[in-house]
Amino acid sequence: MCAMLMLQQDDIDYFNLGQVENPRYWGRLGGKPNFKDAVVIDLGCGHGSLCVDIALSGARRVIGLDLNMRLIDFANENLRRNYPQFADTIEFRFQNLSEAPESDIDYFVSKDTFEHVIGLEQVLAEMKKRLKVGGRVYAGFGPLWNSPFGDHGRTRMLRPWGHALFPERFLVNWHNRFDSQKVTSIHDLGLNALPLAEYLRLFRSCGMAIIFLQVNASKRPVSRLFSLISQVPFLTEYFSHNLYCILEKQSKP
Numbered sequence: 001m002c003a004m005l006m007l008q009q010d011d012i013d014y015f016n017l018g019q020v021e022n023p024r025y026w027g028r029l030g031g032k033p034n035f036k037d038a039v040v041i042d043l044g045c046g047h048g049s050l051c052v053d054i055a056l057s058g059a060r061r062v063i064g065l066d067l068n069m070r071l072i073d074f075a076n077e078n079l080r081r082n083y084p085q086f087a088d089t090i091e092f093r094f095q096n097l098s099e100a101p102e103s104d105i106d107y108f109v110s111k112d113t114f115e116h117v118i119g120l121e122q123v124l125a126e127m128k129k130r131l132k133v134g135g136r137v138y139a140g141f142g143p144l145w146n147s148p149f150g151d152h153g154r155t156r157m158l159r160p161w162g163h164a165l166f167p168e169r170f171l172v173n174w175h176n177r178f179d180s181q182k183v184t185s186i187h188d189l190g191l192n193a194l195p196l197a198e199y200l201r202l203f204r205s206c207g208m209a210i211i212f213l214q215v216n217a218s219k220r221p222v223s224r225l226f227s228l229i230s231q232v233p234f235l236t237e238y239f240s241h242n243l244y245c246i247l248e249k250q251s252k253p
């Protein structure tokens, strides 16, 4: 038996967790769009559960892109074994969007990925280029860098906002004290470390219309408290933990 093709239990668990999270993702974006016969790209598809969800909703073609080969291998093998009915509908690829041949896309979706994307401005430009007129980007992501756990625990500061108080050089040294996998930047930890204000700037200047934008999208009481505190201007960055938005391409470039 080939070890490469084994589906590991923790990956299966993560895929199943995605199936629990997907309805919440759509809910925070105001509901799932009508995917009937749509062509969709999931940027940062991970284990692939959002792609399966979209295929189950009647999409004609779903392409999951990710830069983690291990996850793409899992997603393809899981597709082959457990969703053979979508063999001609879904494709998972280890590929940069800039190298994907597709155009005339109806929807880009991206769940919990934008805070990991290095070069988000270029990625948004690629999305716009590939969308058909009227096509949309559905993106929801967090925790944002300046929020209590915005480092995803990767700097090893292990204190709410601990990472947000120190310069990158310090955080890199701190991380390297505790981790055998040495890094030279926050980017090496798989995080772009963008503040909320920079995401807002990128969305406003990307050439697509902002159809929907919600910060702190969650019904949890702590999130509502965050929204209240974030009204205080100099606290906005630190009390904004996620961002959900819909962008629309309204005209040809």
Ligand SMILES: C[S@@+](CC[C@H](N)C(=O)[O-])C[C@H]1O[C@@H](n2cnc3c(N)ncnc32)[C@H](O)[C@@H]1O
Pocket (backbone or CB within 6 Å): 018, 043, 044, 045, 046, 047, 050, 065, 066, 067, 068, 071, 095, 096, 097, 110, 111, 112, 113, 116, 117, 118, 123
């Ligand atoms: C936290 S995971 C989220 C995966 C999945 N969307 C989910 O919700 O479970 C973020 C994923 O984004 C991928 N990623 C980061 N930058 C990317 C890029 N520029 N293009 C495609 N995938 C990217 C990472 O490899 C990682 O698998």
